[in-house]
Amino acid sequence: MPPLIALRAFVSTARHLSATKAAAELYVTLGAISHQLRALEEFVGVDLFVRGHRKLTLTDEGERYFREVSTAFELIKDATKLLVAPDTKETLKLRAYTTFSLRWLIPRLPSFYAQNRSVELVLSTGNEPVDFIREKLDFAIRLGNGKWPGAISEKLISNIVAPVCSPSLLARGPAVKKPADLMHHVLLQSTWPERREDWPAWLAEHNVTPQNDFSFLYFESSALSYQAALEGMGFAMAQMALVQDDIAAGSLVCPFEFQLDRGEFTYYLIYPEGRILTPEMKIFREWLRAQCATFNDLLPLPHHK
Secondary structure (H helix, E strand, C coil), rough: CHHHHHHHHHHHHHHHCCCCHHHHHHHHCHHHHHHHHHHHHHHCCCCCCCECCCCEEEEEHHHHHHHHHHHHHHHHHHHHHHHHHCCEEEEEEEEEEEHHHHHHHHHHHHHHHHHCCCEEEEEEEEECCCHHHHHHCCEEEEEEECCCEEEEEEECCCEEEEECCCCCHHCCCCCCHHHHHHCCEEEEEECCCCCCCCHHHHHCCCCCCCCCCCEEEEEECHHHHHHHHHCCCCEEEHHHHHHHHHHHCCCCCCCCCCEECCCCCCCEEEEEECCCHHHHHHHHHHHHHHHHHHHHHCCCCCCCC
């Protein structure tokens, strides 16, 4: 076994990619951190860091070692917490997209807490790639093809898309009888790369290619494009899962019967390979599965006739 003090210094430094921050976190001097890192590298006989000018990066061997060792430290921490404070509420850390959180997840969370008072959920949002180790996440909800290196993925809700607009826009015209008529309206589009293909893919099913005759208004997130649709600014290409409540309330309508299923390109619950799921993680996963099954049974959503 390598010296545990050196391992702790290594994990902290690798997580921050900074010996200075590791020293502050562990309440030791910078010299002590440097000494422990050198001692560990001598013990394993492998360079774990590339030391540049004011920059520290992990070697490939160091990155692999960090992920394995940091997981072991987390297991030790969880076991100790369970031993010394068995009645403490368990905290689940989940990362999801802002739009998905606002329009699908958060409205359903009250039912989770009604059944599970002993679990605390910490929800963070963002579009950037997930790093389970450095961010100390339990789960993440991601949009993609289900393939993330080093992660297990479980398909959640179907990613079905179709144009939606406000009833007032549909009433005042110009009339929309066929997909090509959309050229007379503003099309609302998220600039997020994973959503840029929704409009072309749906229009292609009707042999319509968006040319210069089509007018697009771009937003940095789908949440903004949905809000613009609610305000009557144009047609948004919406994920049916995220506008279900608006359609049910009649504040948005889907004027076309055809709704495009993006297939394997959809939402997934992901977590690290080799992660031993805690009872609380299993509870949340089962609750989420049930919520997704209930929604999927409603598809396709009704369209405006």
